[in-house]
Every structure is written in C-alpha cells, then in structure tokens.
Amino acid sequence: MNLEISHAQFGVRPGVTKPIPEFLIEMTEQGMRDMVSKHYDALKVSDIKHLFPLDEKEFEEAKQHSADFMIQICGGPAYFNQNRGAPQMVGRHAPFRIDAKARETWLELYREIILDLKEQGVTEKSLESFWGYINIFSIWMVNTQ
Numbered sequence: 001m002n003l004e005i006s007h008a009q010f011g012v013r014p015g016v017t018k019p020i021p022e023f024l025i026e027m028t029e030q031g032m033r034d035m036v037s038k039h040y041d042a043l044k045v046s047d048i049k050h051l052f053p054l055d056e057k058e059f060e061e062a063k064q065h066s067a068d069f070m071i072q073i074c075g076g077p078a079y080f081n082q083n084r085g086a087p088q089m090v091g092r093h094a095p096f097r098i099d100a101k102a103r104e105t106w107l108e109l110y111r112e113i114i115l116d117l118k119e120q121g122v123t124e125k126s127l128e129s130f131w132g133y134i135n136i137f138s139i140w141m142v143n144t145q
C-alpha cells in the first residue's frame with residue numbers, strides 16, 4: 001500500500017481529489033467517527049499536542065467537528081456545513097502555527113490508523129484514495145515556514 005507523504009512546497013496548493021465513495025461505504029459513518037477519534041487521541045499525546053484543545057469537552061467537540069467533515073467530504077451527509085457552516089479549512093487552520101513538521105506528524109498518526117483499517121478489511125484501493133486526499137489537502141493547511 002502506498003502511504004507516502006508528498007513533499008510540500010510552502011505556499012503552493014496542489015489540486016485535491018476527494019476520496020472515492022467506496023471508502024465511506026466500507027467504513028460506515030461510525031467507523032469514520034472511530035477513525036477520527038483514534039487520530040485525535042494520538043494527536044493528544046504527540047509533539048503537536050499544544051495545537052489542540054486542552055479542555056476535555058472542547059476536545060470531544062473537536063473530534064465531532066472533524067468527523068463531521070470527513071464524513072461529508074467522503075460523500076456522506078453535510079454534517080459539517082449543518083453544524084459549523086462553510087468549511088473554509090485554510091481559514092479555520094489559520095490561527096494555528098502549522099509547519100511542514102506538524103503536517104508530517106499529523107499524517108504519520110493517520111498512517112498508523114490506516115494500516116490498522118487494512119487489517120480490519122477495508123480495501124487498499126479505498127484506503128489509498130483516502131490517504132491521497134489527506135496527503136495533498138494537508139499541504140494546504142501548512143501556514144508557517
């Protein structure tokens with residue numbers, strides 16, 4: 001399975017392809033929420049933990065907002081737009097100092113979860129499609145050199 005991290009040139013926003021619909025179908029919505037929850041739990045004890053909410057309630061809400069977005073972008077109901085309004089992901093990340101190293105950490109923590117999902121039977125094709133999406137879109141969120 002190809003889960004490589006693409007080199008990001010600062011300030012350049014490469015074209016993004018959304019994950020294939022099969023990914024959400026195989027995952028189910030609850031599976032997506034579990035995936036995001038695991039990612040946030042890993043972020044919480046990572047070298048970029050300072051970026052995320054300390055307050056337990058806020059942290060759980062952050063999980064929910066991120067899962068809402070992932071389900072929506074993967075072809076599910078528009079939960080994020082309903083709860084948070086227009087995505088404007090670059091703007092929403094602007095208050096946080098996200099450099100190339102932070103992106104790598106964020107992606108590496110997803111890679112571990114994706115490898116587990118493969119063991120649980122989600123197809124490589126779907127997982128590579130999701131990785132392709134986060135690998136490229138995460139470049140957009142890098143706002144600090």
Ligand code: HEM
Nearest residue numbers: 051052062065066069084092096098102103106137138141
């Ligand atoms: C480059 C690595 C990334 C870092 C370090 C990062 C970090 C953060 C931080 C610190 C927040 C605010 C706290 C929170 O609500 O969780 C946040 C919010 C969020 N991030 Fe990221 N992020 C990254 C990439 C991405 C990507 C690629 C996506 C989407 C595919 C994404 C989706 C979201 C969403 C949906 C929110 C919640 C926005 C809201 O409801 O206001 N992030 N992220």
